[in-house]
Structures are given as structure tokens and as C-alpha cells.
Amino acid sequence: MTVQTVLQTFFLAFFGLAAIWFAVVVFRTSSMVRSALALLFSQTAIGAMFLAMQAEFLGVLQIMMMATEMAIMAIFMVMYMMDPGGLGEMDMTHQKRLSQVAGVVGAVAALVVAFFAGWGPVAGSAPGAFEQTRLLGLEIMERSMLIFETAGVTILTAMIAATATAIAVREVRKRGEGE
Amino acid sequence: MITLVVALAVGAALFGIGLYGALSQTNLVMIMMGVEVMLGGAMVNLVAFWRFLHPEVFSGQMFVLVVMTVMALEMAVGFGIGTSRFRSVGSVEMEEARELKG
Numbered sequence: 565m566t567v568q569t570v571l572q573t574f575f576l577a578f579f580g581l582a583a584i585w586f587a588v589v590v591f592r593t594s595s596m597v598r599s600a601l602a603l604l605f606s607q608t609a610i611g612a613m614f615l616a617m618q619a620e621f622l623g624v625l626q627i628m629m630m631a632t633e634m635a636i637m638a639i640f641m642v643m644y645m646m647d648p649g650g651l652g653e654m655d656m657t658h659q660k661r662l663s664q665v666a667g668v669v670g671a672v673a674a675l676v677v678a679f680f681a682g683w684g685p686v687a688g689s690a691p692g693a694f695e696q697t698r699l700l701g702l703e704i705m706e707r708s709m710l711i712f713e714t715a716g717v718t719i720l721t722a723m724i725a726a727t728a729t730a731i732a733v734r735e736v737r738k739r740g741e742g743e
Numbered sequence: 744m745i746t747l748v749v750a751l752a753v754g755a756a757l758f759g760i761g762l763y764g765a766l767s768q769t770n771l772v773m774i775m776m777g778v779e780v781m782l783g784g785a786m787v788n789l790v791a792f793w794r795f796l797h798p799e800v801f802s803g804q805m806f807v808l809v810v811m812t813v814m815a816l817e818m819a820v821g822f823g824i825g826t827s828r829f830r831s832v833g834s835v836e837m838e839e840a841r842e843l844k845g
Binding site for chain 1: 805
């Protein structure tokens with residue numbers, strides 16, 4: 565085991581534990597703002613894991629996207645929650661036992677696969693950051709062009725659908741029916 | 744091999760926590776947070792598969808970009824529905840949204 569592998573494993577475990585801890589905090593705290601910030605830290609730790617796995621482009625993209633996304637989410641949470649500060653200690657959960665069982669079963673099933681599947685030989689090195697970005701660009705523009713285009717159209721459709729859903733419905737009154 | 748297993752274990756734990764959150768919360772925004780955590784776990788697995796199994800094939804990274812798109816779309820459509828519910832009912836509590844069952 566080389567020094568690089570040891571360091572990579574250490575940082576993966578460190579940021580992984582941080583991501584797990586903050587993900588738990590998301591559902592443990594009563595304050596909605598704290599919850600949004602905990603999710604931001606969890607997703608940033610995931611971005612740091614990408615960087616530790618030498619996926620520089622995806623790591624930076626993840627951190628940038630999540631910083632923006634969670635800032636927007638925090639605003640919406642304060643707007644829509646009945647108790648955004650969590651001072652009233654409201655219980656906003658249901659079917660807790662079922663959810664715990666489902667979560668544990670899902671995690672354990674994935675862990676069993678992770679530990680016992682035959683993954684084959686592990687690659688020693690990945691292409692450099694510059695080469696990776698170039699190859700990802702080629703992948704997007706050549707083999708995965710159709711998928712990329714489909715994602716673009718889907719984004720456009722979702723933007724229109726979200727705006728149309730969120731627009732306030734106003735009654736159209738006929739002329740002469742009064743105010 | 745241990746590095747791959749560490750990454751996959753983190754992904755599995757995040758998936759389990761996200762599943763618990765998505766099923767246990769009654770608020771729309773909190774349910775979306777659970778889904779985001781689950782997708783985060785899936786992305787960790789995808790990047791780990793790319794890095795440790797096939798670093799020469801970039802469809803793994805492409806898949807991560809698609810998952811990131813799905814995360815953004817889920818947020819946009821979720822908040823659209825949330826805004827609509829808040830305007831009509833004054834709440835985004837999903838226990839009060841039984842009529843959405845159809």
C-alpha cells in the first residue's frame with residue numbers, strides 16, 4: 565500500500581464520516597435553517613470526497629452547485645415552514661419505526677454488496693485533471709451526446725413545468741361581471 | 744480495494760439515512776432533503792466505480808452529471824408544487840395533501 569493510497573483512504577473516510585454526520589443532523593435538528601446548512605455541509609463533504617477520488621471537475625461542480633442550491637432551499641424553508649426556527653419543538657415526522665427499518669435494511673443491503681461483491685482488479689491511477697476534463701468533454705460531445713441533449717430538454721421542460729405550477733391561478737372574469 | 748469499499752460504505756450509509764428521511768418526514772421540503780441525501784450516496788458510488796474500476800471510461804462521470812441534473816430538477820419541480828400548495832392551502836405538510844392521491 566503506497567503513501568498516496570493511505571492518504572486517499574484517510575481523506576475519503578474523513579470526508580465520508582463528515583457527510584454521514586451532517587446528513588444525520590439534517591433530520592435531527594428542529595431548526596430549518598440549521599437543517600439546510602447541515603445538508604449543505606453534507607453535500608460539500610461529498611464534493612470533497614470526489615476531490616479525494618481525483619474527480620476534480622465533478623468535485624468543484626458539486627460544491628458550487630450545492631452551495632447555490634442549499635442557499636435557495638434555506639430561503640424556501642424559512643418561507644414555508646410553520647416553525648422555521650424550531651423554537652416550538654414541533655414534531656414533523658410520521659411512521660418512524662417503518663422509516664428506521666427501511667433505512668437500516670437499505671443501508672445494510674448496500675453494505676453487504678459493497679463488502680462481498682467481487683469487484684475485480686482496482687485501477688492504480690486516474691488521468692490528470694486536465695486530461696479528465698478533456699476526455700469528459702469528448703464523452704459528452706461524442707458517445708453521450710444524446711443523453712446530454714435529453715438532459716438539456718428535460719431541464720427546459722422542468723423549468724416550464726415548475727413555473728407553470730407555481731404561478732398563482734387567477735380567475736378570468738368576463739367583461740361586465742364587475743370587479 | 745479497501746479505498747473502494749470505504750467509498751461504497753459511505754454511499755450505502757448516506758442512502759440509508761436519506762431513505763429514512765424521505766419516509767419519516769411530513770414536510771415537503773424535508774422529504775426533498777431526504778431524496779437529495781439518497782442521490783448524494785448514489786453519486787459517491789458512481790464516482791468510486793469510475794475511479795477504482797474504470798478510470799479510462801468516462802460514462803461514469805457522465806452518469807454523475809445526469810444525477811446532478813436530476814437533483815436540480817427535483818428541487819425545481821418540488822418547490823413549484825410547494826409554492827402552489829402554500830398558495831392554495833397555506834401549508835406544505837404532506838399529511839394534509841391526501842387529495843393528491845387522486
